[in-house]
Every structure is written in structure tokens, then in C-alpha cells.
Amino acid sequence: MQSARFMNRRGFLGSTLGGLAGLALAGVAQAQSGPVIKIAASRNAAAPVWNLANVSERFGFRVEMSVLFTYAEQARAAQTGQTSSATCGIDTMATVADQGIPNLRYIAADQYGGQNLVMRAGVEAATWSGLEGKTIGVVPGTWARVLFLIAAKEGGADIGKIKLTNVSVGATAQEALRRGNVDGVVLFTPQCDQLVAAGIGHYPPKLDIGASSLGSANSGLLATTELLSDKPLATNFMRAYLASMQEVQDVAVFTRLVTNLTG
Incomplete structure (x- = not known):
């Protein structure tokens, strides 16, 4: 198996909204235990993102994952406000810029290799x-x-x-x-x-x-400008993400997480 280092996957806007029918309408919701950040991701990768559910409450919020297979569907979910974050491909932000989409920002790298x-x-x-x-x-x-x-x-x-x-x-x-x-x-x-x-x-x-000269960067993380406008929540989101990234570098944690996600 090729190694994957966690520090940092397309056609983007061509997908339809059909895969989004099961998502709630608000990207950031409120619960009794505090805000809930909804993240669109597939089960194929993004271990630091999926592990956020295990660490987020330490930072004052909860995470709900919306399972969508392609990066196009995931980015569309964030663009339309149905989630407030999404995993994305390395080339996604070029498409965002080309299409003039105003409400998405690339905030973190997700993984290498894989x-x-x-x-x-x-x-x-x-x-x-x-x-x-x-x-x-x-x-x-x-x-x-x-x-x-x-x-x-x-x-x-x-x-x-x-x-x-x-x-x-x-x-x-x-x-x-x-x-x-x-x-x-x-x-x-x-x-x-x-x-x-x-x-x-x-x-x-x-x-x-x-x-190759492009390197082995694999994917990243998007956030909506709405989420980023809440500075305390956005800061805690990134603090939790860094903590999650540290956790999944433990082979036992990573293996357990990926096995649960992919079988």
C-alpha cells in the first residue's frame, strides 16, 4: 500500500443537485450543545475530516457529515448553503475562480498521496x-x-x-x-x-x-464565507481540524477510522 501523509481530490459545477436531496438547508445549525457544522465528504478518503466528529466537541461545536461521492457534489453542497464545508480536489479552486463563485474559500490542505x-x-x-x-x-x-x-x-x-x-x-x-x-x-x-x-x-x-513536478497533493478543505464570518467558530473549527490531523497520524487511530468508513 502506498503511504499517505496527512497535512495537506472534478468537473466542478457540472453536477446536478440530485445527490443533495437528503441534506438539510442550513450549513451551520444550532443544537443544545452548541453549533453544528455540516461537512460534505465521501467515504473514500479525508481521514482528518471524518475524524473531526471525534474531537469537535472539545472545541465547542459538533460535526454532521453529509456523504456525497464526488468533489463536484460536495462543493455544490457548500456553494448552495446546504453544508458549510466540503472536501475538494486540488484543482477545485481554479474552477471556483473561473466560474466567479463568491462564497467558497480554500482553507486547508487535507492529504497527500493515496x-x-x-x-x-x-x-x-x-x-x-x-x-x-x-x-x-x-x-x-x-x-x-x-x-x-x-x-x-x-x-x-x-x-x-x-x-x-x-x-x-x-x-x-x-x-x-x-x-x-x-x-x-x-x-x-x-x-x-x-x-x-x-x-x-x-x-x-x-x-x-x-x-511528478506537481507533487503528490491529493485534496483540500473548503469553507463558506458564512462560516468564516463567525470568527470564533471558524477559529475553533481550524483548531479542531489540526487536532484531528494529529490524531490520525497514529496508525491505530487511522486504521480504525478508515475500516469503519470503508469496511
């Missing part, structure tokens, strides 16, 4: 140019796809000779790799790790997409 190239068992590639002529499955619009292309180009591959095919996260990518429809896939944790753990694929030791 995304990579997995080659099918029995298929080897010792260099990036060794991928030329091979078929690689990528998930459209993801930062992992961007990192892969940059790493391959910087590593000396002619990316025009790598056969890219679109796959979706989960069973589709797994079956494509298992059946030999692709020679490799570019995914993010836990999907890439599950492929390796199941013996379907392996990490090529010399081909790390995080070693």
Missing part, C-alpha cells in the same frame, strides 16, 4: 516509456489522471502512444483489470489499495505519479 497507477498482475513496466502501447484506464476529470499524464510525460514517455480508456471508480475498473481489458488503472485509495490487496494488480515500484 492515488497511483496499478498495473495488472503479470504486467510489468520498469519505466514510463514502458507504458507506450499499453492500455491504461483513467477516471475522467480526476486529479489522479492529471498527475499520471504529467508524471508519464516528465518521465520520458510519449503519452500519445499510451492508450487511455475511461473507467469508472469501483467494480468497473476492477473488472476491466481482472479481465485484461486494460493493462493498468489510475485510481485513488481505497480502490487502488483494494486491487493490490486482492492480488489483481500491483504498484510498479519505479512509477509513482506523486513524484
Whole structure:
């Protein structure tokens, strides 16, 4: 399994509001025990964010998580006021700026690593140019796809000779790799790790997409201007986030949290 360091994942506004139907209307609510901050995130990653529920009451607020799969859905939830925070991709804020969205701010990095190239068992590639002529499955619009292309180009591959095919996260990518429809896939944790753990694929030791000039940054955290206008609450939110980040660096805490989230 590739290591993930917690200090710091796309199409953004093209998603619909269909996935938001189960969310409450206010991003910051009030409860008897104090304010409740609602955060949109998927179960795939963002361990420091999910762990906030275990530390937030020490800082005077509670957390409610709204499970949405894509970063686009998560950012839309915050944009429309249905949550007050959301996990996001590294490239999300470029889209926010391009679209002129006034009420979202990038406030923290979330994690590094956790995304990579997995080659099918029995298929080897010792260099990036060794991928030329091979078929690689990528998930459209993801930062992992961007990192892969940059790493391959910087590593000396002619990316025009790598056969890219679109796959979706989960069973589709797994079956494509298992059946030999692709020679490799570019995914993010836990999907890439599950492929390796199941013996379907392996990490090529010399081909790390995080070693590109863009670095291995994976995701970040958004907040609404409404949340940030409450200075005491925003400050306590960040204090809790830092405490959560410290906690999940403990391997036992991280393992327990991720196991509970992803099974």
C-alpha cells in the first residue's frame, strides 16, 4: 500500500443537485450543545475530516457529515448553503475562480498521496516509456489522471502512444483489470489499495505519479464565507481540524477510522 501523509481530490459545477436531496438547508445549525457544522465528504478518503466528529466537541461545536461521492457534489453542497464545508480536489479552486463563485474559500490542505497507477498482475513496466502501447484506464476529470499524464510525460514517455480508456471508480475498473481489458488503472485509495490487496494488480515500484513536478497533493478543505464570518467558530473549527490531523497520524487511530468508513 502506498503511504499517505496527512497535512495537506472534478468537473466542478457540472453536477446536478440530485445527490443533495437528503441534506438539510442550513450549513451551520444550532443544537443544545452548541453549533453544528455540516461537512460534505465521501467515504473514500479525508481521514482528518471524518475524524473531526471525534474531537469537535472539545472545541465547542459538533460535526454532521453529509456523504456525497464526488468533489463536484460536495462543493455544490457548500456553494448552495446546504453544508458549510466540503472536501475538494486540488484543482477545485481554479474552477471556483473561473466560474466567479463568491462564497467558497480554500482553507486547508487535507492529504497527500493515496492515488497511483496499478498495473495488472503479470504486467510489468520498469519505466514510463514502458507504458507506450499499453492500455491504461483513467477516471475522467480526476486529479489522479492529471498527475499520471504529467508524471508519464516528465518521465520520458510519449503519452500519445499510451492508450487511455475511461473507467469508472469501483467494480468497473476492477473488472476491466481482472479481465485484461486494460493493462493498468489510475485510481485513488481505497480502490487502488483494494486491487493490490486482492492480488489483481500491483504498484510498479519505479512509477509513482506523486513524484511528478506537481507533487503528490491529493485534496483540500473548503469553507463558506458564512462560516468564516463567525470568527470564533471558524477559529475553533481550524483548531479542531489540526487536532484531528494529529490524531490520525497514529496508525491505530487511522486504521480504525478508515475500516469503519470503508469496511
